[in-house]
Amino acid sequence: MRLVKHPELIAAWPKPTAADPWIIMISGCMMGFPCGVDGTDYGFGGVLDDIAKRDTVRVVSFCPEDIGLGTPRTMPDIHGGDGFDGLAGHARVLDEHGSDLTDGMIAGALAMAAKAQEEQVRFAILMDMSAACGSQVIADGCRSGEPPPRQRGVGVATAVLARVGIPLVSQRDHRTLGLVRARLDAKFVADPEARDHHEIPWVRKNLPDDRVWPT
Ligand code: SF4
Numbered sequence: 001m002r003l004v005k006h007p008e009l010i011a012a013w014p015k016p017t018a019a020d021p022w023i024i025m026i027s028g029c030m031m032g033f034p035c036g037v038d039g040t041d042y043g044f045g046g047v048l049d050d051i052a053k054r055d056t057v058r059v060v061s062f063c064p065e066d067i068g069l070g071t072p073r074t075m076p077d078i079h080g081g082d083g084f085d086g087l088a089g090h091a092r093v094l095d096e097h098g099s100d101l102t103d104g105m106i107a108g109a110l111a112m113a114a115k116a117q118e119e120q121v122r123f124a125i126l127m128d129m130s131a132a133c134g135s136q137v138i139a140d141g142c143r144s145g146e147p148p149p150r151q152r153g154v155g156v157a158t159a160v161l162a163r164v165g166i167p168l169v170s171q172r173d174h175r176t177l178g179l180v181r182a183r184l185d186a187k188f189v190a191d192p193e194a195r196d197h198h199e200i201p202w203v204r205k206n207l208p209d210d211r212v213w214p215t
Contacts, residue, residue, distance in 0.1 A: 001168065001213075022184075023057075024051070025112075031052065037075050074097060076132070078138060083159030086106070135154050136203075
């Protein structure tokens with residue numbers, strides 16, 4: 001379930017406290033772990049610190065590609081569909097050399113979902129564009145094409161997390177993350193101009209197809 005489509009969930013969650021914090025799963029790279037394909041955090045470490053570093057939040061960070069493929073690694077992208085299609089066997093994850101990484105991607109995704117269930121996470125904030133963690137826009141085949149191919153869709157790990165019922169949001173969904181921040185901090189003032197990623201003009205113009213998730 002995408003929180004961008006169900007903001008009422010955020011309002012209904014019990015207020016977090018230090019004794020009963022919100023348990024949030026966050027893509028490992030956004031917590032500063034050097035788990036990107038090139039062994040860095042892509043420069044995203046700390047981008048969610050205002051959410052993650054609160055005594056009313058406990059973070060469970062995870063990198064499904066690191067678990068399933070190792071780090072460093074070649075670049076995985078989904079060919080022929082998105083993460084749901086990959087789980088159904090209708091799409092494959094290939095790297096830039098054409099090697100098939102589908103089995104490792106699914107293994108990492110299953111491990112991420114098992115960790116989320118074990119830790120009883122309330123929701124997950126995931127890095128968009130990733131063939132594992134994407135939830136709004138991902139590459140449509142090899143991302144090194146020109147122009148870079150894009151599609152609305154989810155990564156493989158996101159698809160598995162959705163299947164097991166974990167609410168999801170991407171780091172690009174600024175309107176919805178504002179609702180999260182407002183629940184965590186009574187003094188937070190949401191930007192009325194903030195938009196979720198599917199609401200920005202480029203996505204509305206170029207990728208208008210908002211796929212209904214088969215969950
Ligand atoms: S698989 Fe997810 S957590 Fe790992 S580097 Fe990619 S976006 Fe970050």
